[in-house]
Amino acid sequence: MQRSKIKKFLVEAGVYVLIVNVAFFSFLGFKNYFNPDRKQTDDSSTTEKFGFTEEDHVFIEAKVQPNQILANLLMDEGISYEIIKQLFEKSKGVFNVNNIVAGLNYTLIKKDSCGELLSFVYEPDPFNYVVYDFRDSVSVKKVERDYEVKIETAQGFIESSLWNSMTDIGLEYAVIGKMEEALGAQVDFHRVQQGDFYKLLFERKYIDGQPVGIGNIIGAYYENDRPHYTIYWESGEDTGYYDELGNSSKKSFLKAPVKFIKISSKFSYNRLHPIHKRHKPHYGTDYAAPHGTPIHSVADGVVVEKGYGSGNGNYVKVKHDKSYATTYLHMSRFAKGLRKGTRVSQGQTIGYVGSTGLATGPHVCFRMTKNNRPVNHLKERLPSMKALPHAKLQHFFIHRDSIMQKIDEIGTPATLALNEGMMP
Numbered sequence: 005m006q007r008s009k010i011k012k013f014l015v016e017a018g019v020y021v022l023i024v025n026v027a028f029f030s031f032l033g034f035k036n037y038f039n040p041d042r043k044q045t046d047d048s049s050t051t052e053k054f055g056f057t058e059e060d061h062v063f064i065e066a067k068v069q070p071n072q073i074l075a076n077l078l079m080d081e082g083i084s085y086e087i088i089k090q091l092f093e094k095s096k097g098v099f100n101v102n103n104i105v106a107g108l109n110y111t112l113i114k115k116d117s118c119g120e121l122l123s124f125v126y127e128p129d130p131f132n133y134v135v136y137d138f139r140d141s142v143s144v145k146k147v148e149r150d151y152e153v154k155i156e157t158a159q160g161f162i163e164s165s166l167w168n169s170m171t172d173i174g175l176e177y178a179v180i181g182k183m184e185e186a187l188g189a190q191v192d193f194h195r196v197q198q199g200d201f202y203k204l205l206f207e208r209k210y211i212d213g214q215p216v217g218i219g220n221i222i223g224a225y226y227e228n229d230r231p232h233y234t235i236y237w238e239s240g241e242d243t244g245y246y247d248e249l250g251n252s253s254k255k256s257f258l259k260a261p262v263k264f265i266k267i268s269s270k271f272s273y274n275r276l277h278p279i280h281k282r283h284k285p286h287y288g289t290d291y292a293a294p295h296g297t298p299i300h301s302v303a304d305g306v307v308v309e310k311g312y313g314s315g316n317g318n319y320v321k322v323k324h325d326k327s328y329a330t331t332y333l334h335m336s337r338f339a340k341g342l343r344k345g346t347r348v349s350q351g352q353t354i355g356y357v358g359s360t361g362l363a364t365g366p367h368v369c370f371r372m373t374k375n376n377r378p379v380n381h382l383k384e385r386l387p388s389m390k391a392l393p394h395a396k397l398q399h400f401f402i403h404r405d406s407i408m409q410k411i412d413e414i415g416t417p418a419t420l421a422l423n424e425g426m427m428p
């Protein structure tokens with residue numbers, strides 16, 4: 005039986021719910037390959053905590069209270085104002101002492117419970133702690149904890165949505181978000197179908213055996229009408245997710261030049277102009293955004309025009325390739341250092357939203373031309389993916405093959421069913 009038929013059978017038989025499965029394991033050689041510079045937790049049991057021997061010290065653990073500030077906390081422990089002032093000085097560049105957050109852990113370290121305060125340790129997140137040391141001269145240091153990275157796997161069937169399926173098997177939001185990012189270029193997660201299935205290979209970080217966070221998704225598989233693989237690849241500025249052929253998950257053009265978009269006026273061959281009160285073509289899309297919002301180049305390119313026009317206000321034109329160019333109008337100001345001939349990359353800030361020229365309010369009028377003719381970028385079939393440079397492809401393929409093998413080893417839910425004797 006073909007895989008798709010097995011899948012269909014399982015869905016019809018209603019047994020797919022039973023075989024949703026999460027498998028956790030790690031392979032250390034694999035881990036070292038991916039994280040050559042990460043330190044492993046020392047396995048030998050240590051009797052030191054925050055650099056203080058456990059036998060000779062008392063550790064009083066507490067949480068920062070709402071509205072509690074560090075200076076008051078330390079003064080309550082008998083630290084003088086003079087010392088606190090020194091501490092604030094020495095904290096500069098190490099940790100902003102005004103950043104202690106209610107609800108997070110701190111530890112007071114003393115010789116004995118009535119003794120003077122030797123050290124105050126604050127834990128801004130699971131990966132770091134800050135040690136304020138009052139012995140001898142005052143000192144401040146931020147210490148990065150050793151953490152272990154394990155490669156874990158997960159797999160599941162879609163019943164209603166990716167979200168439901170992944171939370172059902174105990175995956176946290178961070179994994180779901182990263183999975184959507186990893187496969188978003190290939191799979192439309194708003195249109196998943198019952199019976200689709202996925203497999204994941206991802207990093208989970210551990211400190212002292214406790215899970216503390218998610219790393220990268222290093223490979224993922226999604227099968228709907230056909231199989232989709234995505235592979236995470238670290239390679240300088242090309243680091244990111246790629247499909248089997250080396251196409252980047254990044255679009256070659258962003259959908260809009262500003263984030264959190266609100267389209268205030270669409271591209272039109274015949275619109276009533278808000279200022280001229282006449283019907284005129286509008287060869288652009290207006291995005292309303294607060295004054296000063298950064299405007300990004302939607303794709304890599306070269307600045308070919310930067311100037312001011314009575315209608316356009318401050319504007320920048322970027323040429324992306326032989327066919328496409330984009331123009332951004334009504335800027336309040338240009339990005340620092342930007343000039344004609346500057347190379348810009350996708351997402352780079354080229355200016356800021358304003359209402360210079362003929363504009364009723366702060367917005368960016370975004371225009372795209374193809375072979376010098378205006379086109380509606382929202383209707384245009386733009387090249388969808390950035391491909392990896394040829395020089396890097398062979399290297400990528402070696403990595404791809406090892407990841408795809410790991411993904412295939414996870415096994416599909418259907419083969420699990422076979423192993424468990426669920427097939428007739």
Ligand SMILES: [Zn+2]
Nearest residue numbers: 288289290369
């Ligand atoms: Zn416009």
